Amino acid sequence: MQPARFKILRHLRQSHEPQFVEQIAKAVEIHPRLVSHHLDVLQSQGLVESRYELMKAEGSKRSVAVRMSVATPKAEKVLQDIAKSVK
Amino acid sequence: MRNFGRSVYGTFRRRRWLLVGLLILCAVPGSLLLWMPVGIRLIYGYVLIVFTALTFTFTLLPFVNIVTLLPAVLLDRRGDHEKYEPTELGNLARTMGVKRAPRVLLITNPRIGPFTNGVTNTIRLPRTWLAKFPHTEIMSTLGHELGHVRARKWFWLDMAGVFGFVFAATVPLVFLTAPIIAQIFEVALLFLLIPKVSWRNEYRADLESAKALGPEGLISVFEQLEAESEMDEGSETHPPLRARINRLMKLLGPH
Numbered sequence: 551m552q553p554a555r556f557k558i559l560r561h562l563r564q565s566h567e568p569q570f571v572e573q574i575a576k577a578v579e580i581h582p583r584l585v586s587h588h589l590d591v592l593q594s595q596g597l598v599e600s601r602y603e604l605m606k607a608e609g610s611k612r613s614v615a616v617r618m619s620v621a622t623p624k625a626e627k628v629l630q631d632i633a634k635s636v637k
Numbered sequence: 638m639r640n641f642g643r644s645v646y647g648t649f650r651r652r653r654w655l656l657v658g659l660l661i662l663c664a665v666p667g668s669l670l671l672w673m674p675v676g677i678r679l680i681y682g683y684v685l686i687v688f689t690a691l692t693f694t695f696t697l698l699p700f701v702n703i704v705t706l707l708p709a710v711l712l713d714r715r716g717d718h719e720k721y722e723p724t725e726l727g728n729l730a731r732t733m734g735v736k737r738a739p740r741v742l743l744i745t746n747p748r749i750g751p752f753t754n755g756v757t758n759t760i761r762l763p764r765t766w767l768a769k770f771p772h773t774e775i776m777s778t779l780g781h782e783l784g785h786v787r788a789r790k791w792f793w794l795d796m797a798g799v800f801g802f803v804f805a806a807t808v809p810l811v812f813l814t815a816p817i818i819a820q821i822f823e824v825a826l827l828f829l830l831i832p833k834v835s836w837r838n839e840y841r842a843d844l845e846s847a848k849a850l851g852p853e854g855l856i857s858v859f860e861q862l863e864a865e866s867e868m869d870e871g872s873e874t875h876p877p878l879r880a881r882i883n884r885l886m887k888l889l890g891p892h
Contacts, residue, residue: 552857552860552861552864553860553861553864554857554860555857575892581886581889581892582892583851583889583890584853584856584857584889586853587773587851587853587854588857591771591773591774591857594771594772595771
């Protein structure tokens with residue numbers, strides 16, 4: 551698996567709540583645009599589920615739509631398989 | 638995206654140092670050749686012969702790898718190939734300013750990476766890449782290859798510049814030393830500079846792809862290739878993957 555996608559998937563599995571792109575980017579130290587790209591790929595492979603939620607932006611009255619992502623059960627299995635193959 | 642930097646012929650960096658050594662050997666003692674005593678001149682001649690043989694053996698052998706392209710080219714002529722026709726290719730070619738979209742042919746040779754054949758207007762894509770990379774990243778790779786098609790004229794302009802520079806740099810040596818030494822200097826300088834043109838060509842193709850599709854796809858492909866490779870120091874034809882990633886990262890904007 552692509553190293554950055556592996557990092558993102560592992561982070562999503564470890565975090566119990568859905569994460570938005572900036573949160574993931576900070577945690578895995580990858581540029582948010584790259585995180586977004588990797589989330590698209592992971593979603594197309596069925597390893598991540600994403601939905602858009604309205605959130606209040608800091609210092610603004612407006613709400614913005616943010617992408618909240620969470621790892622699917624399939625991701626758990628893939629990560630376990632990778633861990634086994636590494637061992 | 639071919640890469641044959643690591644091989645039995647030594648590392649790319651070592652091959653370059655050999656060329657630099659040969660250039661110095663030709664230029665510095667070579668320009669004093671007419672003033673050398675006969676004995677020293679003989680010793681210098683023997684050293685130069687050995688060093689030239691050594692340098693060109695190690696420098697030329699990686700180019701023999703180009704022979705690996707032949708099966709793919711022959712398959713193309715026989716028609717034993719499978720076309721890969723993503724629906725977005727025509728639009729991508731138009732966006733990038735390529736008038737006639739090249740055909741994309743799938744190849745099975747695992748030693749060959751994607752490459753463009755300008756003569757037959759075809760892009761060869763390894764079948765294994767389709768399984769390894771998602772569709773968006775395959776499109777970025779095709780964007781890179783289309784970038785080569787688009788920037789072909791700049792490549793030949795750079796090559797013309799290098800040939801002109803090498804010729805100009807050799808002229809003074811022609812008057813100072815034996816013609817054969819000037820010729821060795823000329824060829825060595827050419828071998829030293831051609832990779833730079835090729836690297837520029839690769840950076841340019843990366844940029845063209847990033848302008849059309851964004852840099853994310855290519856960065857992801859390069860990161861995966863980097864993770865798979867044991868050493869990344871570039872080759873005669875391709876710059877190091879890390880350098881390419883860093884250039885593309887700048888296009889992403891501040892973190």
